[in-house]
Amino acid sequence: MENAHHADDRSVEALVSAALGSDRRRLVVLDWTQPAAGADAAVSGHYDEVLATGTRVIRLASLDADDVVALAEQAGALLPVAEVFALLQFTGGQARAIDELLRQSDASEWGMPQRSLRAPVRVSRVVAATLGELPPDARALVEAVAILEEADRRQPARAVHAVQVSEVTDPVTALDAALRSGLLTSLDADDVWIRLCDNMSRRAVLDQIGPAGRAARHERAAQVADDRAAALRHQWHATSLPDDGLADxxxxxxxxxxxxxxxxxxxxxxxxxxxxxxxxxxxxxxxxxxxxxxxxxxxxxxxxxxxxxxxxxxxxxxxxxxxxxxxxxxxxxxxxxxxxxxxxxxxxxxxxxxxxxxxxxxxxxxxxxxxxxxxxxxxxxxxxxxxxxxxxxxxxxxxxxxxxxxxxxxxxxxxxxxxxxxxxxxxxxxxxxxxxxxxxxxxxxxxxxxxxxxxxxxxxxxxxxxxxxxxxxxxxxxxxxxxxxxxWSTALHTATTGIGLAERSGMTLLLPLLEWTRVQVLTLRGDWAAAEESLRGRSAGREYPIMRVPTALARAAFHEAQADYAAVVRALGVLREEWADEWVSSPGFWPWADVYANALVVTGDLDGADAFLTPHERRAAAAGHASTGARLAYARGRLLGQRGELDAARAEFERSIELLSPLPYPYDRARVHFAYGQTLRRAGRRGAADTVFSTAREGFSALGATTYVERCDRELAAGGVHATRPADRRFDALTPQEEAVATLVADGRSNKEVAAELFLSVKTVQYHLTRVYAKLGVRSRSQLAARWQRDPD
Incomplete structure (x- = not known):
């Protein structure tokens, strides 16, 4: 039913009876504009009554920018981005209004800076009918509000100004009737601030007034305005013709x-x-x-x-x-x-x-x-x-x-x-x-x-x-x-709302900076699909460094959480170029050096990691920058542990933890403990590693970093020191580390990926996998995956 909010009593009764009087499930689709707050029964109709008849009510969402582009293409119009968002703002995303505007406008007019959007014909008819039913004072008040908003659309109208412009004799009664009509909406309990119900209705009211009527009302508004800027805007709208004195x-x-x-x-x-x-x-x-x-x-x-x-x-x-x-x-x-x-x-x-x-x-x-x-x-x-x-x-x-x-x-x-x-x-x-x-x-x-x-x-x-x-x-x-x-929840909200504002405002420069935080939170929470969607289309090519750097960091965070350290190296390699040396490598501004060095170590490029870390460590020490020093220290500890210098590695990890202790950086502390635990476990210190991993897990769990909580659980299970093994395990023949390797291989990981995930050498992974095959009686990765799927824990 179209325009159901204007249906008469008999039609609504028939609709309700049909919905309630049948044993069969029925889908009822209503084109119903929800009434504004304060509107009387004549406007709101039987809104609550109709809603009560449904066992499930689905409110259709407003259209987004992609929807508008698709509708425009169907109407034969190629809309500039600015026009897409202008349409969304003007119509509130109402599908029918957007479709009508696209079809009632010449496609060649879109993008002209002089062009202003007109009200859809349907809206104009409804507004004209509603205005015609209002008492003269109420109509005059509605028209005055439209005039005030035309001169300043950035804020609602003050009721006192609308009364002055309309010159109504009984403002209280006029305001009451205007609010009940649904054309006006009050923004506060005292009705001090009022506005038209929507942009399209405002445009329709202004069209009803006509050019001469608008000019006269703008002249009156200029006389009563208590703000110079408002008076000047009304003076211009009163003439809309060249006037050098006014222009000056x-x-x-x-x-x-x-x-x-x-x-x-x-x-x-x-x-x-x-x-x-x-x-x-x-x-x-x-x-x-x-x-x-x-x-x-x-x-x-x-x-x-x-x-x-x-x-x-x-x-x-x-x-x-x-x-x-x-x-x-x-x-x-x-x-x-x-x-x-x-x-x-x-x-x-x-x-x-x-x-x-x-x-x-x-x-x-x-x-x-x-x-x-x-x-x-x-x-x-x-x-x-x-x-x-x-x-x-x-x-x-x-x-x-x-x-x-x-x-x-x-x-x-x-x-x-x-x-x-x-x-x-x-x-x-x-x-x-x-x-x-x-x-x-x-x-x-x-x-x-x-x-x-x-x-x-x-x-x-x-x-x-x-x-x-x-x-x-x-x-x-x-x-x-x-x-x-x-x-993190607040950070995700701040970044997401900022992205929406940046997209609507066309501020492309700042999108990657906002998306960096969004991608990182989504990744660490295990929402891979949403993280990939945010990354899609982002490049690190011919963009400003302020765009390239966060894009690289977002990609690195995504790949690191997946233990794809070779991809981390590729993502951050761009930051080693000459243009990034001055600012991007300055301690504190961009936390990337430790991520890159850590990835170099895990992928086996120990000499490269050493050469990379040394100048960054010098800059951090000269600047006395605590968090950068801590991050670089854990990367150095990872490198030393890989070289077999365990005592020196432990000293670096402990220094990193000490530097971070006074800082409110819980994620960094958890990262350091995770790397520390992997280093200890690889060196055969499983008991100490188990304790450190438990600390890392607690930190990640408190943050909601489910991706790393799962990785900690795998590490704890692989260590086997304090891991509890259920009585009904079906793979008791496997050691904890063999089980960890088998789990990842059955999940489709390559030996290299398993090695990066568990911080083992590829040879060690192959050794464990060979023993798994022998113990379980399988001969291939596909057989292992099938067995694992058939006989889970």
Missing amino acids: RLVDHAAETAKSGEWAATADLLVLAARATADPDRAGGRLIAAVDAMVGAGDVPRATRHLAELESLRETPLRNAVLGYLAVVRGRPGEATNRLGRAWALVNERRHPDEAAQIAGRQVLHSLAGCRASELVTWADRVVELGAPSSPAAIEARAIRGLGAAVLDGPEGALAEYGRLSASVPHGAVAQRMSMATGWLRLAADQPERAREELESAVPTDFLGGSLRISLWARAWLARAQFTTGD
Whole structure:
């Protein structure tokens, strides 16, 4: 039944009777929009009554981006990514609404920056009918809310402003009728904040008002607005024609919002300024500034809609800088290098220092994404030299500069500078940039708890009207801080929600950083399918280092958990290239050296592991970095144990454990004990190994790392010292180690994979396997697997 929420009493009674009056199971499919809170019975209909008749109710989920693309293809439209997410946001993912919009629009219109989505015909008819039934005051109030939201869609309307714009005589009665109609929704118990029920209904209400009615209401809204930005937006909507005086006022106010880092609000004002400017060149310059603010806010889809317009403008330094900026956040280093290089070549530093400072600021971000610390510091200093010290560009450059300085000179000086700088930074979006950078640096400096505090305060920048770009950086490092301290469920949530925001916003640059934590948690919890899905499509090729490094780390974590150490070596080999030497190998920033060295040892490249470890150990010792020293010490202990130097190996493992003891790093402690146990068992110290493995197992179990809990159980069973053997075992003839080998071989592992899993030599695995064949009377791996499946424990 379509539009079941509008069904009359008789139709609903017939539906309920049919559902209840039959012995046979029936599937009833209803196109039913759930009523808004506060809507009366006329709107909500018989919602609860109909739901009560079903033995099982399945609510269909909203469509996602892939679904929209598929629908668009059926309608003959090829939608840009920005339009896909715009459709989802506008319709709330409603399948029928999306299908109607696709079919009622010309395919050639999609992607035009001037185009705005219209309400589906069905929605327009329903809204028109509902408005026609409302008392005049209630209708006027609904229309006033639509006008207020048209000028500022980032926040709901205040009821008092709607009353002022509508000039209703009995606001309480009007508001009550409007809420009962379902067109308006109240966001708080006191009805202070109200909004239209959805985006499509707002568009339909505005269409019902008509151009002349909208202009008149916007003029009234401009008069009663208590915020200058809102008044200016209403003034523009009241005319929608070129007005250079209004355009200049919009630009002036945009400069004020930019000082506080409110890039989203700045972009809105500058877009209107560009439209209100009569001269094409000046309008183009203001559009360039608007797109720059969009990128700063993290609204990449909106910015990309203007790409064709920007490309059509004459070449200027700022145009190239904005196109380069957009290339950076989209993860395109080659294009960014060309664009930003061209911008810097064209700008005249002496005549246009502000423009030069802005371009240098984009080079700072480009260097950050490229993990080039020296270059980052050089460009940040250039920004400060060229621009006013209190300018947004200078403040952001100084905030990012500390990250590069920490790589070159250690974190203490950078943190001290952040403390001095934060005292002069105003509260709000600009301060959020400082919190993000400080939190990232504290995480690298073995201060994860303080890092969490800083990063948590930086996450809401998108809500406060600042930069979603900064918020996503904060989310990515917050997820790492949560993972490091053992709060894996929260880390997974932070990373997953961040990935959703990054995908919707087009911030491709930060996706791998967020996916790293997600993949690692899923892998350690044994959710292999979800982990592989997150890894699929990720490459470590022509991307920025800030993308390549976490991609390599995520792949390494996945392969290490599967005991595929050769794949770990391959995944992390890219980080040994020259570009990674300065920042990527700096102690604290990227925990990869121990993982790589450990994999080299397990795969038998002992000399390679030794040569690799030595320079990293020197850097960690010179920096006095505890967690890096601990991680490298366990890798060194693994190497020494493999060489038969057990006493020296034990000393390294014990030093690693001691270094980690004051740090809130439970996963690292469990990893060290696991490697320590394997080393002891291989050396024949099974009793000591059993104790160490038990400690590792407890640590992994507390974290929910089921993958390593199972590996610990196999190691404990293979050791056989304290393992309990059930009375009804069917393979009593096998020793614990033979059983461990047989279990893995029956599971389809090769001898090499079994050796890596149990930290044995391939020859030892072959020896145990030969004895297993003899004891069980089988002659091949396939026979062993069949026997194991037929006669499990």
